Amino acid sequence: MSPIATSNVEIVDIRGTNLQSSLSQDIYHGLQAAEKSLPTLLLYDTKGLRLFEDITYLDEYYLTNAEIKVLEANAAKIAALVPENCQLVELGSGNLRKIEILLNELERAKKSVEYYALDLSLEELHRTFAELPSKSYRYVKCRGFWGTYDDGLNWLNNPMNRKKATWVMSLGSSMGNFSPVEAAGFLRGFARSLGPADSMVIAFDPCKDPERVFRAYNDKKGVTRQFYLNGLSNANAILGFEAFKSGEWDAIGEFDQTLGCHKAYYVPLADTVINNIHIKKGEKIFFEQAFKYAADDCEKLWRDAGLHPTRKFGDDYTCLCPAADIHILSSATPNMNPYQLPTKRTEYVKDVIPTLQDFEAAWALWDTVTTSMVPPTDLLSRPIHLRNSLIFYLGHIPAFMDRHLARATGGAPTEPAEFHSMFERGIDPDVDNPDHCHDHSAIPDEWPSVETLVEYQGQVRTRARSIYFNGQAGDRKVAEALWISFEHETMHLETFLYMLLQHNSTMPPPLVAKPDFKQLAFDSAKTAVPNEWFEIPEQTVEIGLDDPGSDEIPSTSFGWDNEIPRRTAHVPSFMAKARPITNGEYAKYLEECGTEQLPASWVEKSTQNGSQNVMANGERVEVSFLPPTIMLWKPINMAIRTSANGSEKQNHDTNYQPVQNPFNLDKSVYVDLDDCNVGFAHWHPTSVTQNGNKLSGQGNFGGLWEWTSSTLEAHDGFKPMDLYPAYTGRLNLSDSKQRRS
Template sequence: MTYSIVDIRRTEISKIWLKNSIINGLNQSTKSIPTIVLYDELGLQYFEKITYLKEYYLTDAEIDILKNKADRISDYIPEGSFVIELGSGALRKTKLILDAIEKHKKNVTYYALDLMEDELKRSLSALGEYQYIKLVGLWGTYDDGIVYTANFPEDSHKTILWMGSSIGNYNRDEAANFVKTIQDKAMNPGDLLLVGVDRRNNPDKITIAYNDPSRTTEGFIMNGLNHINAIFNQPIIDRNNFEYFAKYNDGLGRHEAYYKIKNDTALEFEASDDNPKIEIKLKKDELINIEYSYKYSKAEISDIFDFSFLSYVESWPDSQSCYDIHLVFKPPFYFKKKSDSYESVPTIEEWKELWKSTDTLMNMVDSIYDKPIEYRHPFIFYIGHIPAFLDIHLARYFKQDVTEPHNFATIFERGIDPDINDPDINDPKKCNPHSIVPDNWPDLNSVLSFRDTVRQRLMAVYNDQKIIPRSLGRVLWMTFEHEVMHVETFLYMLIQYKNVRLPKGVIIPRWKPSYDQVPKADLITIPTQTVTLGHDDDECADDTDPLSLPFGWDNERPSRKVTVQSFKIQSRPVTNGEYLYFMKTTINKGYPSSWIPVDPSLFHYKVRTIFGPVDMNVAVNWPVMLSQEQACRYAEWTRMRLPTEEELRCFYDLHKRPDFESNVGFSYWHPTDVPHDKNVQTLGSGWEWTSTEWNTYPGFEKSKLYPGYSSDFFDGKHAVILGGSWATHPKIIRRSFRNWYQRGYPFVFCSVRLCL
């Protein structure tokens, strides 16, 4: 087999460092030895034997997945890619992926990274011949590999492999920081990371995996003591006075491997050029940690990807559901699912990610003067409106002038919301109060220059303000959420846009048909109860602690209690398939605007996505996105009804799902299937319509900072929606947030679940 070896070691693993690490670890009250001592040449041979043991299920589980999914993984790896494996080992599993790439005739370069040069030569030699794959061995550490990979051409595509549940060799904080380092330093938007992860399985299953009857694992661990003697070139350790001790810590989700001392003893490290003579006393039954192997729940591994700003492509379990391979990618922007700041003033980092999102969406537009939705302005308005709104409110707060050109504040301050049921929707007198619509919109370069200046103005605010009073915090919070909401508005338009460009740096889904429709939704009984809506956020309060209370819009305050009588509600939203059946069964001719007609006479429709139309057999189990009027017609046909705002809030409160299970904040760039089993689905994929009219209520006071935000739409034509869609920033998934749209508005990413 033809291959090359590249020595990428910036510094060889220093024996001085290793000696000091061993001595320092043994000198602590809780003693440990660096795990790296296990991996000398004999240790690697032991570990290879372990991977063939039936008790060590991790390798077989990973092979099981790759035998079934290597073709699918290969499908995501573009022609001309670099495939880099961290800790390549014997390549028995990797060969399944490489063979799939070769079968698909993709020219790629595969880099196998390993600490041992001889191991690289042996494993690469054993691969066999490839016509389309170039093989390169990288001799070095993980850190060396990350630095080397970071120097690849910026426009190249990389797929990084980290398999064998090697992530488990780090504690959870270390693992999160290491994955974040890979994302930060070695990946560009669109690059992939494939990670093998062992689950928190039955303790007995995990225990025997590391305590096999053949005692191969014991030999692997005990060989580390011989390696220590070789490192110091001294007979320091008598193996006969040590034994292998291991246990599974179910509470911490980790397997723990130790050396256990049989009798009181002393380790004598002779003097050398590096260290004076040292004696370390060990007591009988004392434990010395040599290795941890952490196991992961779905929530724990999702938290690591969230911390690392990585988005899911797909995940695959093995046939025994004890192990997973996760394929994630670095997106062009990332909205964290968990953030301590989501209830307070946004951070500079959150602003920067938000700006990446608006810039990404703008680059998907073919012509900024196009107008894909007749009820909205052309794209150029929103490109100018978002910074203009921010600029106007910063200027008002600091009593300064708006940014030049000053007329941008006039034409970009506020958009239109025409009465969609009026035949003359372009009559400005029949819209909400809005900015003057110019005869000719400004050119893009002037708007982008204005945008960049406003962004710099905001950064100066953060840099200049040592303490942010609540009044300023409110402006920063409000303008951030305003832009967040327009990200979704922009996407409503892009979904309807014939000339939309694919989002750069986003993995295009490999759609899988779902020919079987999900079972009928269960009806969940919600008992009579009192629910609290909204929260108390005094807009006039101005203290120096913007964290003292979460911010909220005028329609969220004051908090108010409502008694809700017992009712029944569907466990999940109505699907595209169910709505299509409704259309086939009735004389209803109106199809949702989220669909594209192919042959309506045969009820042949496709479903709109950012990536283009997809067949109904792909989207059949996605929540249907529709207007409230369409939802009401469907509800009448089923002899059910839409929930009130209070009822839907009760349901959400009682059936909240974990963050990692909610398809919001671009977890995926499209809706996803409702549950195929009896699980309850709450947040995710689409907002949900209620029957509640958008109107005033006892205690409501319009905002002084943004007076027309809510009250301009108290016209009897709008209805409350709750929840969030796949494109909703997690910041506005807070419990008190309320949204609204005209009942007949067909473009919002809004679904429905029905009540009795």
């Protein structure tokens, strides 16, 4: 790796392989294949790069101008996201027209950054940097990298080069030259190189208008054709002889509407032979493709590549046929995302007993939520005034586990033993009558310190780990104690989160990029369909689990006492909307009803003249610690209230969605949840407005608990569980206010 002197900037040779030799082999391999092809890189010699620059100024070639407009409109916003002392590495820098817009904005903002332009052509690096006003920059430092994409990735993977936050950039929609599978594989390598402070910036062309795309690659002046045929001249130079004779070849383009892709081919005008390889007249030799990536294509690509979208800038707000999207992404690869849990049933339930790895993942999440998302001084606060302070749960979770492990193993409580009684049960009173409350632990005059509780928690976790190490987990009592402790902790993880939702000082989880709520709201409005009615037919369903007995571990799953035993239930026919109602829909309903009672997670906006109602314009909703207005698409989360006059008769069209006989369905207790907002795939509810034409199923509620209106009451065969009789024993099962979830 050696620097090359230039009058303007330093250019570093990072090439790791002989590109000419590699391309020579690729040419012959491609011509010998059943479906002949030539490397796309042949297009980008020095002359080819200049011809391509000419293409970017053509009227038909909409991509560059569209991208420039997006950059000009959003450069200040993008620059604000770039960390101080960041290094920007651009893959395939070209003539620097687009990146110059951002560099100028960074300079104007006095943000110190280092910009590295990676390109195949040393000559072009010299030329383009000579035209860039880098000498006038005080805060932006420029350097060039001479090499390929692979060379750039190798440079990024060297820890010596990663002492600063890094943004890897690909402008110019060049990622479209890869098929979706190829693009995912290519981007996955860069995603794995990203650290918590790093990002990728990728530009894509979302336009799939066949005529517009075809004209962009088949211009009237024939500049693109010259660019393509120059690739054959470059191939001749690499091979050392005139394999592709001038005047005997042509280049043609086709738009594949099914794939959303423009493809280009070389075709010989007569039968020809190259190094004993026979090519027939008119036989197409593929050499370039340009895939167009709409929103759904990008979503799949991000998942496949291990990337997490954080922001998007585009012209789709004003343009009927968007032609440029600039995406900012962070890594979502397993080693960089410590939160997201598996969604396949074969992965998230490997055994009846939670594995130690399951516990470690749950503990990492619990620690993040309880120690990183709320200031330590706020743990004494009570976001929900009828419940305990937040700090109670720091003691409740380990005390619950320790109580059950001690009972199952016949061991002594972990010290301090009094934590068992202090943190045994929380407060969960009747909302309408807070004096009506089950037995609960007495609230101490002073809670133990956070440090004491964290130390106690560590001791209990060590106790749990030792059970796995010494083989005790195979005992029925111990296995059930581990199971109930795991379920209890994960359920209270959600308890803690919805308490934080109503807390004023909640902080975002570390390493999670702030979502672009405006874009999410825009996308939701764009894809929304009417929320239709569906009739669910009368049927008999099988629910619950059977427990084999006190000494045997069940083959499927342990269960809470309200889940045992297995039984059937007759469900009469009923009507249901396809999806949950949203904040926006509920706000409109409240306005029409003239009520001032708001859901607890909504806040009123104070003004100089007093309080401004959140429904002032019929649609405005402000949700605590989330941006205003733009959460209208979010499914509403509120407590169930019974009402004598709550029914509403409407005239509506009814859909009939086929319902399988439940006795013919897979009897597994667990299901795959790959496309659902579960397992911390997102830290916010996701839109449901696009699902109004299909009935929601398991996990399709945008990330909310799927509460039902089913009353929690004793059923045939019910008895309180021996392991934890207080679970339903603390409830009044004749109280119709208790609901299942």
